Amino acid sequence: xxxxxxxxxxxxxxxxxxxxxxxxxxxxxxxxxxxxxxxxxxxxxxxxxxxxxxxxxxxxxxxxxxxxxxxxxxxxxxxxxxxxxxxxxxxxxxxxxxxxxxxxxxxxxxxxxxxxxxxxxxxxxxxxxxxxxxxxxxxxxxxxxxxxxxxx
Amino acid sequence: xxxxxxxxxxxxxxxxxxxxxxxxxxxxxxxxxxxxxxxxxxxxxxxxxxxxxxxxxxxxxxxxxxxxxxxxxxxxxxxxxxxxxxxxxxxxxxxxxxxxxxxxxxxxxxxxxxxxxxxxxxxxxxxxxxxxxxxxxxxxxxxxxxxxxxxxxxxxxx
Numbered sequence: 356x357x358x359x360x361x362x363x364x365x366x367x368x369x370x371x372x373x374x375x376x377x378x379x380x381x382x383x384x385x386x387x388x389x390x391x392x393x394x395x396x397x398x399x400x401x402x403x404x405x406x407x408x409x410x411x412x413x414x415x416x417x418x419x420x421x422x423x424x425x426x427x428x429x430x431x432x433x434x435x436x437x438x439x440x441x442x443x444x445x446x447x448x449x450x451x452x453x454x455x456x457x458x459x460x461x462x463x464x465x466x467x468x469x470x471x472x473x474x475x476x477x478x479x480x481x482x483x484x485x486x487x488x489x490x491x492x493x494x495x496x497x498x499x500x501x502x503x504x505x506x507x
Numbered sequence: 508x509x510x511x512x513x514x515x516x517x518x519x520x521x522x523x524x525x526x527x528x529x530x531x532x533x534x535x536x537x538x539x540x541x542x543x544x545x546x547x548x549x550x551x552x553x554x555x556x557x558x559x560x561x562x563x564x565x566x567x568x569x570x571x572x573x574x575x576x577x578x579x580x581x582x583x584x585x586x587x588x589x590x591x592x593x594x595x596x597x598x599x600x601x602x603x604x605x606x607x608x609x610x611x612x613x614x615x616x617x618x619x620x621x622x623x624x625x626x627x628x629x630x631x632x633x634x635x636x637x638x639x640x641x642x643x644x645x646x647x648x649x650x651x652x653x654x655x656x657x658x659x660x661x662x663x664x665x
Contacts, residue, residue: 425606448651
C-alpha cells in the first residue's frame with residue numbers, strides 16, 4: 356500500500372468535487388481561499404497516487420441494466436481467490452468480493468432482463484470450476500446507493 | 508414523463524468521462540468529431556436525466572473507514588419499506604437494497620473496524636422496530652469492482 360495521506364486541504368477539495376466533479380480549479384480555489392495552482396497540484400498529486408479520481412458514474416439504466424442481483428457463492432475444492440478471478444471474467448458480473456461470512460464470495464450482477472438470468476446461472480456462473488452453490492437474490496428496490504469510494 | 512433515451516453519441520461521451528471526467532468539452536468534441544456545444548448540451552442532459560453523476564471517487568484503502576461489509580437483514584414483512592428507509596438514514600451505510608430471496612434488505616457499508624461494525628449492528632440496526640435477524644459478511648478482498656455503474660437516485664438533497 357502507498358503511504359499517501361490526505362491533508363485537510365485534500366479533503367476539502369474532495370468534498371467539493373464529490374458534489375460537483377466538474378467544478379473548475381478556479382472555482383475550488385475561490386471557495387477555499389487558495390490559489391488555482393495549489394488546487395491543480397493537489398488534484399494531480401491525489402490522482403497520481405491513485406488516492407482519488409474524478410469520473411462519471413453511470414446509472415445502471417444508462418446501459419439498459421434493469422435487473423440487479425446480489426449472489427452469494429460457496430466454493431469447494433479450489434482456492435476462493437482463483438474462483439473469484441474466473442467469476443470476474445464474466446461480463447455481467449459487476450463486482451466480486453471474497454468474504455468471511457455465510458458465503459465465500461459475494462457477486463453483484465447486472466442484467467438487461469430476466470430472460471438472461473437462466474443462462475447466466477446455469478450455463479455460466481455455475482460452470483466455473485470450484486463453484487459449489489449459488490445463492491441469488493433479486494433487487495426489487497434500490498433505496499440508497501452512494502458509492503463514491505472504490506479500490507481506485 | 509418519458510425519460511430521454513440515450514443514443515450512441517451519449518454512450519461514447521459517457522465512456523470517455525468514465526475514465527476521466529476532467530476532460531474538457533473541447534477535448535471530447537475533438538476525439539468524437541462533434542462540436543463543443545454538442546458535447547456541452549449532451550453532458551448537461553445526461554446529468555439532468557440522472558444517467559450520469561460526475562464525482563470524485565476516493566480510494567477506500569486510504570480512507571479512515573476501509574472495511575467493506577455486507578449486512579443482510581430479515582425484517583417483518585409488513586415493515587420492510589419502513590425499515591429500509593430508516594437504515595438508509597445511517598451515514599455508515601452506503602447502499603440499501605430491498606431484495607427478494609436470501610434476505611429482505613441488503614445494506615452495504617464501510618466501517619473503521621469490527622468494533623464499529625458490531626456497535627452499528629447490535630446497537631442501531633437490531634434496535635430498529637421490525638428487524639428480526641441480521642447476517643453480516645465481511646469483505647476480505649476485492650477481485651472486481653466496477654465503480655462506473657451505480658444507481659443514481661436524484662435529486663440528491665442533503
